[in-house]
Amino acid sequence: MTDASSTPDRALVPRSDRHQVVVIGSGFGGLFGTKALKGADVDVTMIAKTSHHLFQPLLYQVATGILSEGEIAPPTREVLARQKNAQVLLGEVTGIDLEARTVTSHVLGRELTTPYDSLIVAAGAGQSYFGNDQFAEFAPGMKSIDDALELRGRIFGAFEMAELGASRGENVDHLLTFVVVGAGPTGVEMAGQIAELAHRTLTRDFRAISSHHARVLLVDAAPQVLPPFGARLGTWTKKKLEDLGVEVMLGALVSDVDERGLVVKHKDGREERIDAVTKVWAAGVQASPLGKQLSEQTGAPLDRAGRIAVNPDLTLPGYPEVFVVGDMISLDNLPGVAQVAIQGAKYAAKEIDGRLHGKAPQRPFKYFDKGSMAIVSRFRAVAVVGKLRLTGFIAWLMWLAVHLFYITGFKSRVTAVLHWLVSFLGRGRSERTATEQQIFARIALKRLDRGASDLVSAPGEYDAEAERVRREELERQALEEVRLTDEQARGVKSTPVGSSV
Numbered sequence: 001m002t003d004a005s006s007t008p009d010r011a012l013v014p015r016s017d018r019h020q021v022v023v024i025g026s027g028f029g030g031l032f033g034t035k036a037l038k039g040a041d042v043d044v045t046m047i048a049k050t051s052h053h054l055f056q057p058l059l060y061q062v063a064t065g066i067l068s069e070g071e072i073a074p075p076t077r078e079v080l081a082r083q084k085n086a087q088v089l090l091g092e093v094t095g096i097d098l099e100a101r102t103v104t105s106h107v108l109g110r111e112l113t114t115p116y117d118s119l120i121v122a123a124g125a126g127q128s129y130f131g132n133d134q135f136a137e138f139a140p141g142m143k144s145i146d147d148a149l150e151l152r153g154r155i156f157g158a159f160e161m162a163e164l165g166a167s168r169g170e171n172v173d174h175l176l177t178f179v180v181v182g183a184g185p186t187g188v189e190m191a192g193q194i195a196e197l198a199h200r201t202l203t204r205d206f207r208a209i210s211s212h213h214a215r216v217l218l219v220d221a222a223p224q225v226l227p228p229f230g231a232r233l234g235t236w237t238k239k240k241l242e243d244l245g246v247e248v249m250l251g252a253l254v255s256d257v258d259e260r261g262l263v264v265k266h267k268d269g270r271e272e273r274i275d276a277v278t279k280v281w282a283a284g285v286q287a288s289p290l291g292k293q294l295s296e297q298t299g300a301p302l303d304r305a306g307r308i309a310v311n312p313d314l315t316l317p318g319y320p321e322v323f324v325v326g327d328m329i330s331l332d333n334l335p336g337v338a339q340v341a342i343q344g345a346k347y348a349a350k351e352i353d354g355r356l357h358g359k360a361p362q363r364p365f366k367y368f369d370k371g372s373m374a375i376v377s378r379f380r381a382v383a384v385v386g387k388l389r390l391t392g393f394i395a396w397l398m399w400l401a402v403h404l405f406y407i408t409g410f411k412s413r414v415t416a417v418l419h420w421l422v423s424f425l426g427r428g429r430s431e432r433t434a435t436e437q438q439i440f441a442r443i444a445l446k447r448l449d450r451g452a453s454d455l456v457s458a459p460g461e462y463d464a465e466a467e468r469v470r471r472e473e474l475e476r477q478a479l480e481e482v483r484l485t486d487e488q489a490r491g492v493k494s495t496p497v498g499s500s501v
């Protein structure tokens with residue numbers, strides 16, 4: 001098998017001599033930017049490392065068995081099927097060459113170089129463990145479908161292991177303790193849902209344990225929950241979480257994480273160990289490493305979260321043909337939310353189209369804040385819309401309407417509503433299935449030198465002799481199956497070996 005780095009450099013052949021736009025990422029920025037170019041006289045090539053568009057705000061519902069992954073992650077190819085000027089390519093972008101105007105991407109050892117005339121970079125952000133990446137193995141983040149499915153497996157698996165342990169008379173407190181690190185919207189939503197699972201959904205399912213006894217902790221070094229929602233909504237949310245049975249531990253910095261638990265350091269210097277097999281990391285984001293590459297080539301500075309400073313029109317200094325949008329940018333303290341990415345990407349698309357028509361540049365990008373919301377439990381949410389501060393059922397209804405509107409695809413909307421009915425009106429969860437692969441596959445892949453690339457043949461490596469032998473074997477097997485059926489020979493006793501006739 002050849003090394004990925006030695007595979008020949010293959011270049012994409014442009015589909016026409018029209019203006020070529022490359023979009024990196026199929027998230028909110030990438031998808032909405034590509035869609036906004038639908039009517040433009042350009043070819044758009046979207047390159048993303050997953051073949052789906054991910055609606056991250058509902059990841060926690062996949063992790064806790066409310067929604068299926070398909071409902072929040074439709075195939076990008078299907079979403080864009082009718083947009084004739086757009087093509088979708090799977091690949092992780094590893095290099096952007098601003099001088100040569102090319103993007104290099106890889107998937108399973110295959111390399112592709114894609115030239116562009118205009119580029120929209122919307123590669124988003126990943127989880128940050130604040131320099132402690134070793135925590136990731138024991139405390140998965142909440143950024144991808146893999147994360148959510150792994151967490152689903154870990155959460156429901158912990159209850160299973162507790163039932164087994166309790167049946168053998170063992171202490172299972174560490175299995176029934178769940179810690180969510182980070183009291184931002186994702187952490188709050190996750191802690192609220194685990195508490196609902198333990199105290200409402202699973203109460204009738206076990207015999208040796210009482211899921212009621214599960215401890216759910218929400219830990220954060222900050223002095224309040226949901227800081228971006230202001231002091232009043234933060235206090236309201238903390239109270240509602242506590243009513244649900246969540247222990248909110250503020251001013252507590254996580255200093256170590258291992259397989260069986262974690263250590264927190266309180267403000268007064270006290271260290272506390274919490275035994276908990278299931279940990280969820282919902283603290284901190286780090287912008288895509290592509291930002292660093294762009295910074296090195298342009299001199300544009302990065303902030304502490306790795307976000308790149310862009311011009312007011314979202315372009316890079318000295319490279320007006322390159323736009324960066326969404327979670328990757330640092331501009332006017334804009335928050336890392338979906339609307340910043342969507343509006344930024346639409347702005348970039350409009351600018352590209354306008355330039356082709358000789359239009360004057362637009363005014364600098366201006367973000368229109370449509371508000372933000374977080375769900376605490378069923379029927380309870382908080383929302384900030386302009387000066388309005390909403391709590392409780394009204395905020396929850398708003399949450400419902402907004403999320404239904406933004407889920408991509410009619411099919412997904414219909415099934416999401418059905419699943420919400422099951423979980424919010426009933427006490428069930430439609431998506432509790434968890435497999436061993438969900439929990440262990442990522443760790444197993446990490447043990448291979450080149451991850452999944454080690455499991456496939458290198459491009460061009462083809463064993464014709466192996467194919468001939470396999471084909472003969474399959475043909476022989478198929479002929480034998482046909483003979484057995486046609487001669488009604490199945491179930492007919494054969495002569496025992498060694499018997500004399």
Ligand SMILES: Cc1cc2nc3c(=O)[nH]c(=O)nc-3n(C[C@H](O)[C@H](O)[C@H](O)COP(=O)(O)OP(=O)(O)OC[C@H]3O[C@@H](n4cnc5c(N)ncnc54)[C@H](O)[C@@H]3O)c2cc1C
Pocket residue numbers: 024025026027028029030047048049050054056057058059060091092093094122123124125142143185186288290325326327328336337338339341373
């Ligand atoms: C759990 C969670 C909950 C959230 N809840 C909310 C919410 O309620 N409301 C809200 O407004 N915002 C919320 N956000 C934030 C919101 O999802 C982001 O701000 C938004 O997704 C940013 O859009 P983006 O296009 O910049 O990045 P993303 O949507 O993250 O998209 C990045 C894309 O780039 C691809 N990519 C990354 N690196 C590469 C590479 N090297 N090569 C190729 N492709 C690459 C990824 O696969 C992905 O397709 C939440 C985020 C998370 C994680």
